[in-house]
Structures are given as structure tokens and as C-alpha cells.
Amino acid sequence: MSQYVLDRLAQELGPELIGTHAQHGDETALVTPQALRRSALLLRDDPALAMDMLVDITAVDHPQEAQRFEVVYHFHSLHHGHRVRLKVRPDSAEEPILDSLTDLWKGADWLERETFDMFGIRFAGHPDLRRLLLYPEFQGHPLRKDYPIDGEQPRIPERAGYPECDYDAEEDSERRAKGLQRALSPRVGPGVAATNGSRATHDEDGYPVPRQSFFLDMGPSHPAMHGTIRISVELEGEKIIGCDADIGFLHRGFEKMCENRTFNQAIVYTDRLNYVSPLINNVGWAMTIEKLLGVEVPERCQALRVLASEISRVADHLTCVAASTMEVGAFTAFLYLIEGREELYKLIERLCGGRVTTTYTRIGGVAADLPDGFAEAMQAAFAKTREMMSDVVKLLNGNRIFQDRMVGVGAISAADAISYGITGPFLRSTGVSYDVRKAAPYCGYEQYEFEVPVGSNGDNWDRYLVRMEEMRQAMRIAEQVMATLPGGPIRVADRSIVPPPKSEVYTTIEGAMNHFKLTMAGHGVSPPPGEAYGYVEGGNGELGFYVVTDGSDIAYRAHCRPPCLAPMSALPSILTGETVADVIATFGTVNMIGGELDR
Amino acid sequence: MGMTSSAAGNNGLNGSILLGKLDDMLGWARKFSIFQYPFITACCGMEYMSTACSHYDVDRFGAGLTRFSPRQADVLFVVGTISHKQAPYLLRVYQQICDPKWVVAFGGCTVGGGPYPNYAVLQGIDRILPVDLYIPGCPPRPEAVIDGLMQLQEIIQKEPHGRIQRS
Numbered sequence: 088m089s090q091y092v093l094d095r096l097a098q099e100l101g102p103e104l105i106g107t108h109a110q111h112g113d114e115t116a117l118v119t120p121q122a123l124r125r126s127a128l129l130l131r132d133d134p135a136l137a138m139d140m141l142v143d144i145t146a147v148d149h150p151q152e153a154q155r156f157e158v159v160y161h162f163h164s165l166h167h168g169h170r171v172r173l174k175v176r177p178d179s180a181e182e183p184i185l186d187s188l189t190d191l192w193k194g195a196d197w198l199e200r201e202t203f204d205m206f207g208i209r210f211a212g213h214p215d216l217r218r219l220l221l222y223p224e225f226q227g228h229p230l231r232k233d234y235p236i237d238g239e240q241p242r243i244p245e246r247a248g249y250p251e252c253d254y255d256a257e258e259d260s261e262r263r264a265k266g267l268q269r270a271l272s273p274r275v276g277p278g279v280a281a282t283n284g285s286r287a288t289h290d291e292d293g294y295p296v297p298r299q300s301f302f303l304d305m306g307p308s309h310p311a312m313h314g315t316i317r318i319s320v321e322l323e324g325e326k327i328i329g330c331d332a333d334i335g336f337l338h339r340g341f342e343k344m345c346e347n348r349t350f351n352q353a354i355v356y357t358d359r360l361n362y363v364s365p366l367i368n369n370v371g372w373a374m375t376i377e378k379l380l381g382v383e384v385p386e387r388c389q390a391l392r393v394l395a396s397e398i399s400r401v402a403d404h405l406t407c408v409a410a411s412t413m414e415v416g417a418f419t420a421f422l423y424l425i426e427g428r429e430e431l432y433k434l435i436e437r438l439c440g441g442r443v444t445t446t447y448t449r450i451g452g453v454a455a456d457l458p459d460g461f462a463e464a465m466q467a468a469f470a471k472t473r474e475m476m477s478d479v480v481k482l483l484n485g486n487r488i489f490q491d492r493m494v495g496v497g498a499i500s501a502a503d504a505i506s507y508g509i510t511g512p513f514l515r516s517t518g519v520s521y522d523v524r525k526a527a528p529y530c531g532y533e534q535y536e537f538e539v540p541v542g543s544n545g546d547n548w549d550r551y552l553v554r555m556e557e558m559r560q561a562m563r564i565a566e567q568v569m570a571t572l573p574g575g576p577i578r579v580a581d582r583s584i585v586p587p588p589k590s591e592v593y594t595t596i597e598g599a600m601n602h603f604k605l606t607m608a609g610h611g612v613s614p615p616p617g618e619a620y621g622y623v624e625g626g627n628g629e630l631g632f633y634v635v636t637d638g639s640d641i642a643y644r645a646h647c648r649p650p651c652l653a654p655m656s657a658l659p660s661i662l663t664g665e666t667v668a669d670v671i672a673t674f675g676t677v678n679m680i681g682g683e684l685d686r
Numbered sequence: 687m688g689m690t691s692s693a694a695g696n697n698g699l700n701g702s703i704l705l706g707k708l709d710d711m712l713g714w715a716r717k718f719s720i721f722q723y724p725f726i727t728a729c730c731g732m733e734y735m736s737t738a739c740s741h742y743d744v745d746r747f748g749a750g751l752t753r754f755s756p757r758q759a760d761v762l763f764v765v766g767t768i769s770h771k772q773a774p775y776l777l778r779v780y781q782q783i784c785d786p787k788w789v790v791a792f793g794g795c796t797v798g799g800g801p802y803p804n805y806a807v808l809q810g811i812d813r814i815l816p817v818d819l820y821i822p823g824c825p826p827r828p829e830a831v832i833d834g835l836m837q838l839q840e841i842i843q844k845e846p847h848g849r850i851q852r853s
Contacts, residue, residue, distance in 0.1 A: 221771065222770070229806070239804075241770050242771070242774050243773055243814055308776075335769075336772045337728055339767050339806050362729035425741075429739070
């Protein structure tokens with residue numbers, strides 16, 4: 088599809104380009120470490136390529152090989168709509184180091200920190216290469232293949248902890264303050280008051296200006312932070328002059344777990360990524376593995392996946408809007424929206440038996456067909472949701488207090504948003520109409536009519552409006568799916584992917600054997616060796632899975648590209664220059680979901 | 687709750703006197719005025735929200751007023767996975783809650799690590815805190831949460847309130 092990207096790279100790089108392939112439709116180029124920056128610059132600046140978005144950086148560990156690590160970059164051009172995967176192998180296995188891309192794409196900052204944290208790969212020229220997800224005293228790098236999955240490193244001694252513990256809170260906060268000072272100082276740029284003695288002691292209205300800035304930690308357990316995160320701000324009065332976000336409090340080894348579980352077992356873990364819209368994660372994972380297998384699921388299965396995704400999207404946005412309005416004081420709106428979500432949870436429960444942790448998809452199909460009476464139940468649930476939403480619109484949209492907290496607060500420009508790799512409602516609020524469902528339709532999204540709402544200012548208010556409109560559109564899609572639901576099977580017929588029905592398992596020898604083979608360890612669904620990046624439109628934007636297989640029934644490398652990592656990495660710069668109260672409003676509309684962010 | 691209404695009906699007091707043990711009365715008061723500190727980290731928070739909101743209405747059990755300051759809370763709800771990175775902060779919040787206090791482990795991860803037997807996750811919060819009540823489930827349904835809350839009320843009722851010896 089975008090073979091010309093590879094041709095262009097070959098033309099420019101010559102012998103620096105080690106190899107290319109286009110497995111499963113993903114164009115991939117392997118370049119030498121010395122050519123990394125040149126190729127990145129070419130990809131970004133060549134008008135024919137124009138890769139304005141750095142989607143993801145991760146790595147794969149091959150301990151047996153001389154060039155042990157392989158760092159994998161995914162690029163995307165919003166302008167042309169094409170993608171390319173760039174792979175680089177650092178020369179040294181002991182001290183792997185590559186050039187940093189932080190000056191080319193702002194989003195590279197956190198992505199490189201994560202790769203450093205998980206694999207120990209250094210990036211020369213990175214301004215602040217600290218661990219991103221784990222804690223400073225952690226030894227080793229957990230996603231290396233030689234790091235044991237159960238290699239726990241407790242910060243406080245077990246049992247000895249209570250009632251008194253050895254953990255010295257004061258020492259910790261002192262150490263953090265020092266680290267923070269280092270982290271923040273380069274971010275205090277022009278336009279932000281420099282903290283030196285020459286400042287005016289009174290502002291233009293004659294009020295005294297505090298002489299000293301001070302640090303304030305918000306989180307990791309804070310009333311207005313849904314999700315667990317620490318936002319550290321340096322304040323001058325109420326004004327934020329420096330900001331840093333500390334994430335990883337919910338890092339629970341999703342990727343390591345997926346590299347130790349079969350492909351179907353891993354679906355359970357995808358539920359717990361973005362636990363507000365688990366069905367979308369289920370679909371994304373199943374689609375990626377199906378891409379590796381080279382199978383296409385039947386029409387009815389596709390339609391059911393669309394239906395499930397859209398119901399989940401409504402629940403996701405309801406929760407996000409509910410929580411963010413509650414945090415700015417609109418408690419009634421919170422109760423109303425959660426009441427609407429409750430109806431959707433009941434609906435989801437009818438569909439897959441669980442309210443939050445759904446595990447609805449299977450590799451090659453879905454777990455179950457629609458139950459009886461689902462159409463009517465969906466109609467009733469949507470009616471209730473619409474009623475609650477219209478009440479909330481009446482409560483909020485003309486509300487002066489709410490507007491003051493949202494309009495013009497937490498704004499980001501479209502160019503910055505793209506540079507950070509932001510997708511989803513957050514990007515659309517800046518006016519960029521990028522939606523995976525339109526740009527690269529999957530599961531037959533092209534058959535359904537829906538609008539992609541966009542904002543213009545990229546502020547909290549636009550994000551609120553975009554989410555509200557997306558819920559209406561999602562319900563519209565779900566209703567179209569119900570109206571045009573095709574018949575037929577809900578799983579592929581291939582017996583090496585999907586087990587036969589129980590009636591066959593118990594009565595025929597073939598059925599019993601098929602079932603046995605699929606459930607026995609080492610014999611489950613086994614895609615051929617290869618790699619693929621599959622992506623869907625998640626609740627927060629482009630949810631991607633990068634999976635490397637070695638022919639077994641367990642992924643060699645499973646990586647999730649979490650959509651809310653990019654907006655979170657932009658949050659410190661968005662907040663700098665605003666007031667401390669704006670942290671709450673802006674953080675609410677970012678819709679950080681710990682399970683997805685920290686994995 | 688072990689208290690009896692004054693049996694003497696004709697003494698002019700009309701049953702307005704209750705007789706019982708002080709412990710019972712304190713327990714009765716405490717179990718219906720639970721001020722909870724929800725330490726919410728993960729997926730379980732979704733079901734915590736569902737339980738706390740109007741549909742399941744946890745206010746019916748006198749536990750509707752969540753407090754986000756440990757100084758004002760008496761029950762610590764640990765809702766969701768606690769990673770090793772998070773553990774010291776959880777312990778600190780626990781230590782800041784005044785006695786008498788109770789701890790509820792909400793969901794599989796807090797009970798024993800849940801589906802995450804790996805390097806990052808604390809395998810059950812009882813490794814660092816004393817836990818009074820475990821609510822299993824991944825996540826527990828609101829009905830299970832309410833059941834757990836009622837059991838917690840039983841526990842609170844039975845505590846010897848005059849002589850609580852804790853940290």
C-alpha cells in the first residue's frame with residue numbers, strides 16, 4: 088500500500104538500509120543505528136512522506152543474538168494516511184545506545200523513557216532519561232527476556248511493614264524534590280517568570296507577588312485525580328511555573344503477562360487495559376492476532392464487534408465526562424451520567440456476562456451471539472442514556488461556573504498535539520479530523536453513517552463537547568448495526584483457531600481432537616512467525632497492539648500503544664502557565680486511565 | 687444490636703429509654719456512620735463508582751460520605767491493584783488514619799495479586815497492612831460490595847470499642 092515509502096528510503100539511504108519487508112501489509116525498514124536520525128528526518132521532512140506523527144517506540148529483546156535489542160518505531164502520516172515501521176538494532180548488547188528523536192517529535196520524550204525503563208536502552212541527546220513506569224530504586228529492566236516474570240522488588244518489607252515501616256517518607260520526599268528540581272528547571276522557558284531575585288515584588292495591580300516558588304505534589308492518592316498519578320507542580324502563588332507528571336503507579340506488567348500467556352488468555356488482560364472501554368481492547372487484540380494469522384472473521388462477527396465497541400465507547404465517554412465534571416464540582420451531572428452508564432453495564436452484561444471485565448472476543452470470533460431481547464434492551468438503555476445526557480446538557484452547557492473552568496483552559500494547538508502523537512477526542516478537539524474508524528476502517532465501519540465531531544480550540548470545553556457528540560454518534564452506529572445485522576456464523580470455521588461446538592467435541596473423534604489440541608499447552612492458536620501492528624479507535628484514540636510471534640502459541644513480544652500516554656506526556660506543558668485549579672479540570676478531560684497508561 | 691427498649695410502658699417514658707452496653711451503642715453508631723477513604727487505583731474503581739452512585743446507593747448503609755482526607759476517615763477501602771511503586775503511599779495513608787480504623791481489600795488484586803502474579807504487583811495488601819475484610823471478585827459486583835459492607839458493619843458492631851488496641 089505504501090511501498091513508495093520504502094522505495095524512497097532505499098533511494099536516500101543506500102547501503103544504510105539493511106532490509107525491508109511488508110509482512111501483513113505493514114511496511115518495515117531495518118536501518119543501521121548511524122542512519123536512524125537521517126531516516127527519521129527524511130520521514131518527517133520529505134513532502135512525499137510527511138510522517139508528522141511518531142506513533143510508538145518500543146523494543147524487542149533477542150538475547151541469543153549479537154545485536155541483542157531491536158528498537159521499533161512506528162510512524163504515521165496524517166496528511167498522506169500512510170505508515171511505516173522503522174527498526175534499528177543498537178550495535179552493543181551490553182550498552183545499547185541510540186540517537187534520541189526528542190527534538191524531532193515531542194512525543195518521543197516519554198516513549199524513549201519507557202523503552203529505557205523496560206529494556207535499558209539509552210538514547211543519546213534525551214534531555215531527561217529517567218525511568219517512566221517503575222520506581223527509581225528498581226534494579227534491572229523487566230521486559231528483557233532474562234528478567235524473571237516474578238522478580239518482585241518490594242519497596243517496603245513484607246509484614247515487617249506494619250504498624251511501623253522502614254520506608255522513610257521524609258527522605259523520599261527530599262530525594263524527589265531534588266529530582267524534581269532537575270526535571271523542572273529546563274522546562275521553565277521564556278514567557279514563564281524566571282525564579283531569580285530581579286523580579287518585581289508587586290504585580291501590575293499592586294498586589295504583592297510571593298517571593299518564592301514552592302512545590303506541590305498532587306497524588307498519587309488525591310481526591311480529584313481519578314486514577315493514580317502524581318502531578319508535581321512548582322507554584323508561584325497560584326500560577327504553575329513548572330510541572331512534571333509521575334506515572335506508573337498502576338504498572339502491572341501487562342506486556343510481560345501477555346508474553347507468558349496464550350493469545351486467547353491474553354484477552355483477559357486486555358480487559359484491564361482501558362477498563363472503561365474493555366470491549367474495544369478485546370476487539371483490537373483479536374484483530375491484531377487475526378492479522379498475524381491472515382484470517383478474516385465472518386460478517387456477523389464483525390458487526391457484533393462494532394456493536395460491542397460502540398456501546399463500550401458510550402460507557403467510556405460517559406465515565407470520562409462524569410468524572411471530569413464531578414471534579415470541577417458538578418456532582419449532579421456525575422450521578423446522572425453514571426445512572427446512564429449503569430444501563431449500559433446491564434446491557435454489556437447481557438451480551439457477555441460481565442459488567443466491567445468483558446472478555447467478549449476470541450481469536451477468530453466472539454464469545455457468544457446476541458441474547459434474546461437484546462435489541463429492545465439496547466433501545467431502552469440508549470433512551471435512558473439520551474435522557475440523562477440531555478439533562479446534563481441543560482445543567483452544564485449554559486452554566487457559567489462550568490464554562491469558566493473549561494473554556495480556554497488546557498488548550499493545545501493542533502501542531503503540538505500531532506507532534507506529541509495525540510489521537511482520539513483530544514486530537515479532534517484541536518480541529519484535526521483523524522479517526523481510525525474513518526481513516527482505516529475495520530470491521531466494516533465504512534458501511535455505517537456517522538460524523539466525526541471536531542473542535543477548534545483544543546481546550547477543555549471542546550474536549551467535553553467532542554465527547555458528548557461522539558456518544559450520540561456511537562449510539563447512532565450501534566443502532567445501524569442492529570438494523571442491518573447480517574446472519575451467519577460468529578466465528579471462523581478454521582478448527583486450528585476456534586474449537587468446535589461442544590456437541591461435536593463430545594460425539595466425534597475429530598471434534599475431541601480439535602478441542603484437545605487447541606486447549607493443550609503449546610498447541611493453542613499459533614500464528615506463523617512474524618510481526619504485526621493492529622490498531623483500532625479506542626476510547627482515548629488510536630489503540631495499537633504490536634505483536635511479534637515466533638510460531639508458538641504465546642507471543643514473543645506483545646506491546647500495547649496506549650492512546651492516553653501521548654496526552655499525558657503533553658500535560659505538563661499544557662499546565663505550565665495556568666493556575667493550580669486548572670490542573671483538576673484539565674486532568675479530567677485528558678481521561679487518563681491508569682490500566683492503559685501504565686499497563 | 688443487643689439493646690432493649692425499656693419494658694416498663696406505663697412509667698410515662700413511653701419506651702424512650704434504651705438499655706444496653708456502651709460497647710453496643712458505640713458499635714451501632716459507628717457502623718452506620720462509616721466515613722470511607724477510597725484508595726482507588728484501577729478497574730475496581732468502576733464498580734466502586736457504580737456502588738456509590740444513585741443506582742445501588744451506598745448511602746442506605748450510612749456509608750455515603752466519602753472522605754478524601756485520611757484524618758477524617760475510619761475505613762480504608764483499597765480499591766484496585768496496588769503495585770510495588772504504590773505500596774509506600776498506601777501504607778502512609780493507612781498510618782494517617784486515626785483509630786479506630788478498618789481496612790477493606792476490594793477486588794482480587796488487593797486480596798492476593800489477582801491476575802497479576804508478576805514483578806510489578808504487590809501480591810495482596812495484607813503483606814503490608816492488617817486487613818479486616820476481603821471482597822473478592824475481578825471486579826466484585828455492586829451486590830458483592832454491598833454484602834461486604836454489611837459484613838464490615840457486623841465486624842464494627844462486634845468490636846470492643848472501649849478498648850481498641852491498634853497502632
